[in-house]
Amino acid sequence: MSASNVSLLRxxxxxxxxxxxxxxxxxxLMHPLDVVKTRLQVQRSKMDAHNYxxxxxxxxxxxxxEGLFGFYKGIIPPILAETPKRAVKFSTFEQYKKLLGYVSLSPGLTFAIAGLGSGLTEAVVVNPFEVVKVGLQVNQHTFTEQPSTFAYARQIIKKEGWGLQGLNKGxxxxxGRHGIFNMAYFGFYHNVKNIIPACKDPTLEFLRKFGIGFLSGTIGSIFNIPFDVAKSRIQGPQPVPGEIKYRKCLKTMATVYQEEGILALYRGLLPKxxxxxxxxxxxxxxxxxVNVWLQKNW
Structure with missing residues (x-):
């Protein structure tokens, strides 16, 4: 293996x-808020006595x-997916950014397009885990009464298969959710970070980066939440058992808008x-x- 290949692999x-x-x-740190967000997104009627x-x-x-553990329902799928998911998110962003360096694009556009590419790639990896996670999160039984992560995944595969109606539905x-989020997230963070001067004081520099990162996550959430609501409706329980109402992304968004209004497409925005x-x-x-530490020590 050549030195350049070894360097790229490292x-x-x-x-x-x-x-x-x-x-x-x-x-x-943040999974409890994801559970709350999903519960709010799958609600359909304010008249339902079981609604929040x-x-x-x-x-x-x-x-x-459901107790304290109720806030950690569905955490196993994202934990199992997090290493490959975030690894894909950040590493593909860096690689797409390199590839786009060969094209005459402005730095700002390069960051946004690389973010879009990383989000689409990330979605391919994470979707089966999301199907299992959402199903477990909307289950309102106590933690000990609901099926395990692997039992629920087997149940989906047995009943609906691996395809777009089963483990890859939604x-x-x-x-859409990951592509739009990463485009806004990486695009905003790297563009704004390059505009605002770095601080010599370590505490102020930490706060500068944290503030820009906070705004990046917030803006990404605002732009992608209609896709997130559609995903929760498609992957969660249907209104009438045995009858599939929510199947396609854009049609689901249109149905939610027509039946429940524009605000329903932003349900769960605050916890998100x-x-x-x-x-x-x-x-x-x-x-x-971590990346800087690894560069110094490995």
Whole structure:
């Protein structure tokens, strides 16, 4: 193997390890907000007695009925997926950025397009895990009463198979969700970080990067949440058992808009921002620090 190939392999390995570390840290800290977001997104009628009245009510009801572990339902699929998912997210972003360097594009556009490419690639890896995660998150039984992650995955495969109606349902919505988020997330972060001067003081520099990362995650969340709502509707339980109402991404968004109004497409935005604002900052900072440490020590 040539020296250049060894160097490329080592660089990619560092990106994989740093990305996996960033993802694992983010999911462990922020998963409870993902559970709350999913519960709010799958609600359809405010008249339903089982519905949550607000963000606070959702937190309270989950804790009262399902206990503390209720906030960690569906955490195994994202933990299992986080290392490859975030590794793909960050390493493909870096590789797409390199490839786009051969094209005459502005740096700002390069960051955004590389982010879009990384998001689409990430979606391919993560979608089966998302199907299992959403199914477990919307299950309102206690933690001990619901099926295990692997039992639920086997149940989906047995009943619906591996395809777009089974373990890969909601695939186009996942493509939209991750593609748009990463385009805004990486595009905003790297463009703004290059505009705002770095601080000599380590604390101020940390706050500068954290603030930009927080805004990056927030903006990405605002742009992609209609796709997130569609994904939750498609991958979650259907309104009438045995009858599939939500099947295709754009049609699902149109149905939600027609039946429930425009605000329904932004349901769960607050917990999503509460998660992916600080979570987005955590991921970028952990990735950068781990990557720098690996460059010095490996």
């Amino acid at each position: 660089e990619t390995s560092r990106q994989v390890v740093a990305g996996g570390s960033a993802g694992l840290m983010e999911i462990c 009245k607000s963000l606070g009510d959702c937190f309270r009801m989950i804790f009262q009925k 695939f186009t919505a996942t493509l 921002v509460m998660r992916l604002g600080p979570g987005g900052a955590v991921m970028l900072l952990v990735y950068e620090h």
